[in-house]
Amino acid sequence: MRETEIQAAWYGLATCEKCAIRHLVLFADLTSEDFSTVHLPIEDLWLPPGSALYQPDQDASALFTVREGLIKLEQYLADGSHRIVSLLGPGDVAGLEASVSPHYEHAAIALLPTKVCRIPRDVVTRLSPKLNRQLMGKWHDMVRRSHQCVRELSTGSARQRLARLFLLLAPASTEHCRLFGRDDVGALLGITTETACRMVSDFKKRRLIGEVATNIFSRDIAGLQAIADGDDGAL
Amino acid sequence: MRETEIQAAWYGLATCEKCAIRHLVLFADLTSEDFSTVHLPIEDLWLPPGSALYQPDQDASALFTVREGLIKLEQYLADGSHRIVSLLGPGDVAGLEASVSPHYEHAAIALLPTKVCRIPRDVVTRLSPKLNRQLMGKWHDMVRRSHQCVRELSTGSARQRLARLFLLLAPASTEHCRLFGRDDVGALLGITTETACRMVSDFKKRRLIGEVATNIFSRDIAGLQAIADGDDGAL
DNA sequence: CGCCTTTTTGAGCGTATTCAACATACGTGG
DNA sequence: CCACGTATGTTGAATACGCTCAAAAAGGCG
Numbered sequence: 261m262r263e264t265e266i267q268a269a270w271y272g273l274a275t276c277e278k279c280a281i282r283h284l285v286l287f288a289d290l291t292s293e294d295f296s297t298v299h300l301p302i303e304d305l306w307l308p309p310g311s312a313l314y315q316p317d318q319d320a321s322a323l324f325t326v327r328e329g330l331i332k333l334e335q336y337l338a339d340g341s342h343r344i345v346s347l348l349g350p351g352d353v354a355g356l357e358a359s360v361s362p363h364y365e366h367a368a369i370a371l372l373p374t375k376v377c378r379i380p381r382d383v384v385t386r387l388s389p390k391l392n393r394q395l396m397g398k399w400h401d402m403v404r405r406s407h408q409c410v411r412e413l414s415t416g417s418a419r420q421r422l423a424r425l426f427l428l429l430a431p432a433s434t435e436h437c438r439l440f441g442r443d444d445v446g447a448l449l450g451i452t453t454e455t456a457c458r459m460v461s462d463f464k465k466r467r468l469i470g471e472v473a474t475n476i477f478s479r480d481i482a483g484l485q486a487i488a489d490g491d492d493g494a495l
Numbered sequence: 496m497r498e499t500e501i502q503a504a505w506y507g508l509a510t511c512e513k514c515a516i517r518h519l520v521l522f523a524d525l526t527s528e529d530f531s532t533v534h535l536p537i538e539d540l541w542l543p544p545g546s547a548l549y550q551p552d553q554d555a556s557a558l559f560t561v562r563e564g565l566i567k568l569e570q571y572l573a574d575g576s577h578r579i580v581s582l583l584g585p586g587d588v589a590g591l592e593a594s595v596s597p598h599y600e601h602a603a604i605a606l607l608p609t610k611v612c613r614i615p616r617d618v619v620t621r622l623s624p625k626l627n628r629q630l631m632g633k634w635h636d637m638v639r640r641s642h643q644c645v646r647e648l649s650t651g652s653a654r655q656r657l658a659r660l661f662l663l664l665a666p667a668s669t670e671h672c673r674l675f676g677r678d679d680v681g682a683l684l685g686i687t688t689e690t691a692c693r694m695v696s697d698f699k700k701r702r703l704i705g706e707v708a709t710n711i712f713s714r715d716i717a718g719l720q721a722i723a724d725g726d727d728g729a730l
Numbered sequence: 731c732g733c734c735t736t737t738t739t740g741a742g743c744g745t746a747t748t749c750a751a752c753a754t755a756c757g758t759g760g
Numbered sequence: 761c762c763a764c765g766t767a768t769g770t771t772g773a774a775t776a777c778g779c780t781c782a783a784a785a786a787g788g789c790g
Contacts, residue, residue, distance in 0.1 A: 335646050338724040343650045345642040357638075360631045365639070392627060396595045399634035403591075404600070406641040407580040411570050414649040415578045415685055418778070442737065450650055455778055457738060474787085489573040653746070677769065690746055692770060709755085 276302060276377075284351040285325050286379065286394045294390055300380045307370035309440065313354055315367050320358035322380045326350055329374025330429075332444060333366040344448040346406045347371075347428075353398045359384050371440040412488075414450050421449040422459045423487035426469060432481045439475045511537060511612075519586040520560050521614065521629045529625055535615045542605035544675065548589055550602050555593035557615045561585055564609025565664075567679060568601040579683040581641045582606075582663075588633045594619050606675040649685050656684040657694045658722035661704060667716045674710045 276287050277295055287295075304327075307313065313324055313331065331348040345366065348354050354368045358381045384391060412424040425448070430437040439445070445456040463469045468487065470478040511522050512530055522530075539562075542548065548559055548566065566583040580601065583589050589603045593616045619626060647659040660680070665672040674680070680691040698704045703722065705713040 333642075335642060337646065337650065343646050345645040357635060360628075360635050365642075388627075389624070392623075393595075396630065396634070399631070399638070400592060400595050402638050403634070403641060406638060406645070407568075407570060407600075410580040410641070410645055410649060411572065411578050414645060415572065452779060453736090454738085454780085457736095458778090461738070687747060688768095689748085689770085693746090696770070 279377075281327060281351060286323075286353065286384075286391055286398060288394055290387070290390060294387065298383055298387070300383050302380070302383065303378045305376050305378055307374040307376065309370050309372055309374075311370050313368040313370070313376065314364045316364055318364050320355060320362055320364050320381065322378045323353055323355040323358045323384065324368070324376040324378055326352050326354060327375040327377060329370060329372045329376075330440070331374060331376075332369050332371050332448070334369065334447065335366055342367075342447060343450070344409075344444065346402070346409050347448070348405065352401055352405065356395075356398055356402055359395060371444055372438055409448075413448055418449065418451045418455050418459055419462075420488055421451070422456070422463065423468070423484045425449065426463075426477070426479055426484050427481070427488060436472060436476050436478055439477055514612075516562060516586060521588065521619075521626055521633065523629055525622070525625060529622065532621070533618055535618050537615070537618065538613045540611050540613055542609040542611065544605050544607055544609075546605050548603040548605070548611065549599045551600060552598050555590060555597055555599050555616065557613045558588055558590040558593045558619065559603070559611040559613050561587050561589060562610040562612060564611075565606045565675070566609060566611075567604050567606050567683070569604065569682065570601055577602075577682060578685070579644075579679065581637070581644050582683070583640065587636055587640065591630075591633055591637055594630060606679055607673055644683075648683055653684065653686045653690050653694055654697075655723055656686070657691070657698065658703070658719045660684065661698075661712070661714055661719050662716070662723060671707060671711050671713055674712055 276282065276290075276298075277292065279285065279287070282288060305324075307329070314320075316336070326348050328350055331352075331354050332344045333346040333348065333354070334342045334344045336342045348368075354376065355364055357363075357365055384395075388395075408428075412428065413421050415421070422445070425445070426437065426439075429439065439460075442453050442456045442460070445460070446453040449456065451459075460469075464471060466483075468480045468483045472478055511517065511525075511533075512527060514520065514522070517523060540559075542564070549555075551570070561583050563585055566587075566589050567579045568581040568583065568589070569577045569579045571577045583603075589611070590599055592598075592600055619630075623630075643663075647663065648656050650656070657680070660683070661672065661674075664674065674695075677688050677691045677695070680695070681688040684691065686694075695704075699706060701718075703715050703718045707713055
């Protein structure tokens with residue numbers, strides 16, 4: 261088991277009022293006055309791939325808004341193996357359970373270079389009534405993401421799952437997308453590392469994807485869509 | 496596609512204050528006074544297996560506390576097939592999205608004879624501040640259930656998944672448990688109906704389960720646990 | 731440059747799927 | 761009450777798929 265620690269570098273005190281993605285974060289409804297009552301530090305953190313935001317059963321002292329990048333939530337099974345149960349992207353909140361429970365329930369680990377802002381649990385508690393609408397919305401997002409993982413990434417053949425993953429990694433309009441380690445692809449899709457690897461190879465051979473740099477891919481959206489829907493991978 | 500309609504029979508106006516499972520439902524924190532402000536009807540419904548509480552995109556006019564039985568939440572895929580993304584049991588709330596969104600996102604269908612109480616969306620809206628703690632808790636439950644579905648029911652071999660399902664169907668202390676149609680077992684575990692069927696047969700042959708009546712099973716908890724953890728099904 | 735980790739590829743095997751046939755249960759009408 | 765028809769459950773045989781184990785290749789990093 262690889263040792264993953266919080267390697268986050270301190271990035272700077274967040275100026276939430278001017279946050280570029282504020283419309284989609286927890287503080288969307290707050291006024292300037294509300295901000296002035298927040299005296300606890302809200303930090304911006306940069307997470308390199310592989311670094312953990314938190315570990316299961318750890319004290320849930322904060323929650324984290326994802327601003328850029330991708331976070332995996334994984335849980336451990338009885339036999340010591342693990343499974344990725346959800347992915348969190350920009351606008352999502354990691355560790356929402358901090359608002360209702362004393363401990364985290366997953367390991368939250370960056371899959372890509374990721375920027376988050378850390379909001380102490382006490383800030384949420386204090387602003388609770390004002391944040392309620394947004395909190396509900398974030399819970400709703402969590403549920404949707406999780407159901408998406410079952411529906412898209414844990415259903416059908418390995419080929420279909422990988423195709424759907426490539427489509428989820430970035431909007432169709434985006435030129436390139438960044439993939440993560442084959443181990444994580446496997447743990448996410450519920451297949452082995454080897455199968456994940458073989459499938460990626462196969463997609464490259466069929467020109468459904470093209471690797472423009474290490475783990476940076478261009479995509480044939482229509483082709484991937486066809487694979488994702490029907491199981492038709494015949495040449 | 497089978498036509499499933501709301502066949503729920505009206506059961507009686509719920510007397511929430513005296514509800515036997517009130518400690519685990521949405522109204523746990525309310526006072527007598529609060530109840531007196533609720534003038535909209537809260538109905539108790541009995542759902543026979545196969546009947547739908549709601550369908551996707553339907554107007555989300557109420558949410559439903561499950562009191563007895565089991566509800567499946569399913570979503571449809573591009574190719575017309577469907578996948579069960581979560582199970583809801585006693586204490587869980589179906590259609591929580593009604594509190595934040597105008598439409599339902601799943602089909603919610605009873606797998607077993609099921610008793611629910613229907614709480615109009617307006618009741619929740621009106622009592623909103625008082626229900627907040629409980630609502631958060633229910634969202635949290637939804638997320639946990641959904642992650643459980645990935646972790647336990649969509650991971651490992653078909654044999655492991657089925658073993659875990661039998662363990663989830665009822666507490667270990669419960670003598671018997673009730674299973675549902677093989678189609679639904681398949682859609683839940685992400686395997687085909689035939690495989691689900693063969694596995695159930697196999698479990699019976701190995702005496703891991705015993706069918707005391709149609710779809711009522713006794714269980715060898717320890718045996719099932721062994722299958723669920725290691726993949727060791729060797730004779 | 732060598733060491734370590736991650737990725738890739740191969741071969742053989744076991745499992746789940748497919749497609750088909752058959753059995754059983756259930757509900758309806760004769 | 762039984763006969764029939766449909767829906768559901770069960771089983772078989774062949775195939776395809778993904779897994780295991782093993783080994784080689786390709787990056788990173790000291």
